[in-house]
Amino acid sequence: MxxxxxxxxxxxxxxxxxxxxxxxxxxxxxxxxxxxxxxxxxxxxxxxxxxxxxxxxxxxxxxxxxxxxxxxxxxxxLPTPAQCGMPFEPDDSVTTADALRTVARTIARVITSPAGDAVRAIKCEAAADPELAQLIDDRFQAPRRAALLGLLQRGVERGEVRPDAVTALVADVIPAVLTHRVILQREPLGEADITAIIEQVFIPLIEAR
The missing domain is CATH 1.10.10.60 (Homeodomain-like)
Structure with a gap:
C-alpha cells in the first residue's frame, strides 16, 4: 500500500x-x-x-x-466632508430650492450607506459619551450643517431666503427629517421623497415673504 x-x-x-x-x-x-x-x-x-x-x-x-x-x-x-460632496458650491443659475435638493440627495446617500449604519449604531452610546458625540458631530454632521448654512446665506443674497432663517437650528431640519424617515420609519428615500421634503417642509420654513 x-x-x-x-x-x-x-x-x-x-x-x-x-x-x-x-x-x-x-x-x-x-x-x-x-x-x-x-x-x-x-x-x-x-x-x-x-x-x-x-x-x-x-x-x-x-x-x-x-x-x-x-x-x-x-x-x-467615516467619509470625509469632501467625500460627502461638502461644501457644495452651485453656479449662479441654480436656485436655492434646486441646490437644497442636491444637498438632500447627498445626505440621503450617506445615511443609507455603511457610513450611515455606523453612525446610527453608536448614536445611543454617544448620548452618554460627550467625546464620542463630538467626534460624530465634527466628522459627520458639522460639514453638512455648514454646507446648508452656506446655501441659506446664498439664498438671502438672492432674495430667496429670509435672513432670520440662516441658523444652525434651521440647517439641521433637512438632515433630521431624512434621518427620521430612514431610522424610525424605515422607509426608502427616493427622488419623490426628497422633493416632497424640500417643497413641503423646508421651502415654506425659509422662503422670503
Missing amino acids: TATRTAPVTEANTPQRKRGAALEDAIREAAYAELTEVGYTAFSVEGVAARARTGKASIYRRWPTKQDLVTDALCTG
Whole structure:
C-alpha cells in the first residue's frame, strides 16, 4: 500500500500574518465592518479579532477599551466632508430650492450607506459619551450643517431666503427629517421623497415673504 504524501507547508500556501501598520489597518477595517453589521451593543473584540484574523491580545495592546477601538475605527472609516460632496458650491443659475435638493440627495446617500449604519449604531452610546458625540458631530454632521448654512446665506443674497432663517437650528431640519424617515420609519428615500421634503417642509420654513 502506497503511503499518502502530504504537501509541505510553504510560504506560498500559508497566509502571511499581518504585522505593524498593516495589522492595525486590518483591525480598524474589521472594527468598522463589525460596527456597521452588528451595531454597537453586539460589537465585540472577539468578532473584530476573527474578522482581522488576529488575536484579542493584539487588539487590546493597541486599543485598551472597546470605546477606544470604536472611536479609532470611526475616525478612519467615516467619509470625509469632501467625500460627502461638502461644501457644495452651485453656479449662479441654480436656485436655492434646486441646490437644497442636491444637498438632500447627498445626505440621503450617506445615511443609507455603511457610513450611515455606523453612525446610527453608536448614536445611543454617544448620548452618554460627550467625546464620542463630538467626534460624530465634527466628522459627520458639522460639514453638512455648514454646507446648508452656506446655501441659506446664498439664498438671502438672492432674495430667496429670509435672513432670520440662516441658523444652525434651521440647517439641521433637512438632515433630521431624512434621518427620521430612514431610522424610525424605515422607509426608502427616493427622488419623490426628497422633493416632497424640500417643497413641503423646508421651502415654506425659509422662503422670503
